[in-house]
């Protein structure tokens with residue numbers, strides 16, 4: 001379905017066009033509009049090899065002979081269009097057109113990562129072997145892969161351990177931290193490890209998993225105590241001050257090793273902030289699953305990095321490992337089988353997988369408010385019984401309804417209203433009020449003073465006659481504030497798949513819209529939704545929408561992977 005060019009994109013195109021000489025104005029306007037339009041869809045640049053298709057998708061008729069005109073424009077407008085790394089508003093390199101900021105960001109990210117990857121190897125393999133043998137016992141393929149990943153990550157200044165849910169990324173990292181600490185603390189008394197994630201929820205999960213897993217390690221008490229178990233959000237660690245980060249190349253982070261989880265959620269700007277603030281001597285380890293949805297903002301950083309790292313000639317190659325054996329979803333798991341069929345775009349097997357694993361997977365073509373709301377009964381009953389906030393929070397996290405779009409009956413607001421009404425028929429919920437006991441809310445705007453970040457989830461509970469919002473802090477404890485002091489929030493019985501990244505639930509449902517624009521439902525979105533569920537998954541949506549989504553794989557235009565492969569130190 002064609003998408004109209006927005007008012008803002010048109011305005012930007014016209015603005016750029018006016019600076020060109022008369023014969024080039026129209027083309028610059030058109031190309032500027034299209035660049036702005038693809039940028040707002042998450043692309044970092046516009047390859048001119050696909051300009052005809054992109055113009056068609058936006059129903060824009062390009063001027064005749066645009067290729068020839070473009071060549072003339074490049075020759076005669078050097079103040080408007082640079083050839084990469086310049087200060088002109090547009091940069092054209094390798095056949096791709098960028099806004100200056102995006103070109104600069106890709107340039108800096110690739111240069112800094114390559115410089116980092118080329119840093120000195122910190123530990124020799126032979127020094128690591130005995131610790132790895134002790135910590136990675138077992139000769140199954142999964143464990144051997146994890147041992148290999150730990151070895152690669154310990155010996156490279158820039159490393160990536162990627163893999164789907166339950167492949168043991170966290171398990172590997174806990175052991176890796178122990179191995180590195182054993183080496184590092186033998187050389188110097190203090191070694192700083194920073195654990196980071198893009199969202200508060202993902203940071204809390206990382207901290208909790210590390211805390212749980214470090215107890216079982218065969219290491220000394222001193223090493224166990226030195227393994228950190230609290231993680232921060234990237235924004236908090238980089239000290240975001242409404243417009244820029246206080247941590248940067250002049251004021252870098254204080255760390256010897258930085259581990260970043262859920263790296264698929266990192267957009268280009270955030271990655272630039274991170275790489276600028278990583279000190280030269282510090283090891284950087286990225287964890288994530290590149291098959292998940294790309295970041296909300298522009299860029300596809302993790303999949304670009306993975307694409308580059310897979311190339312044996314790339315400097316990123318030696319630090320990269322992909323874990324493929326899932327300990328959570330084995331061959332007999334419906335969620336595992338469905339997720340891998342979706343990943344491969346294998347539409348023929350989907351219906352059979354739902355039939356085979358009918359205890360774990362259900363699919364209804366119609367919206368069922370009872371099925372969406374009933375799993376919240378336990379959570380609301382716990383509130384009525386006066387249970388502790390931690391317990392209530394745990395029940396709330398057992399179930400979630402996910403949606404692909406924000407608007408309409410099948411979108412965020414429609415589903416939240418549907419579930420709310422169904423729950424109010426069973427429980428005493430004051431759903432006419434802005435806040436009421438039992439309402440889950442999601443923060444939609446960062447509030448630095450109150451340390452609340454976009455995507456954080458709070459539960460409104462009544463305490464001594466006051467409505468308070470309870471949040472899980474990054475260290476796993478609960479913190480609360482008066483509901484009236486909350487910044488912008490939205491209801492969170494249902495949430496978008498984008499916002500669910502970094503979270504997991506025992507069970508979840510994905511509601512697909514009746515008819516969707518192709519770019520809103522993608523293979524990555526469906527895969528991300530399914531892999532949020534640990535035990536059972538419900539799909540609500542038509543076969544047409546599902547199959548259309550599974551066959552649409554989102555590829556974002558970017559030049560980062562090729563810059564990383566070709567980059568010279």
Ligand SMILES: Nc1ncnc2c1ncn2[C@@H]1O[C@H](COP(=O)(O)OP(=O)(O)OP(=O)(O)O)[C@@H](O)[C@H]1O
Nearest residue numbers: 142143164165166167168169170171172209327328
């Ligand atoms: N080598 C192994 N042998 C046995 N069990 C393992 C192994 N590695 C991981 N597991 C178990 O598999 C489960 C998932 O591991 P882990 O949490 O490390 O995976 P993950 O990749 O970090 O998952 P997610 O991305 O969902 O957080 C855990 O219960 C863990 O104990």
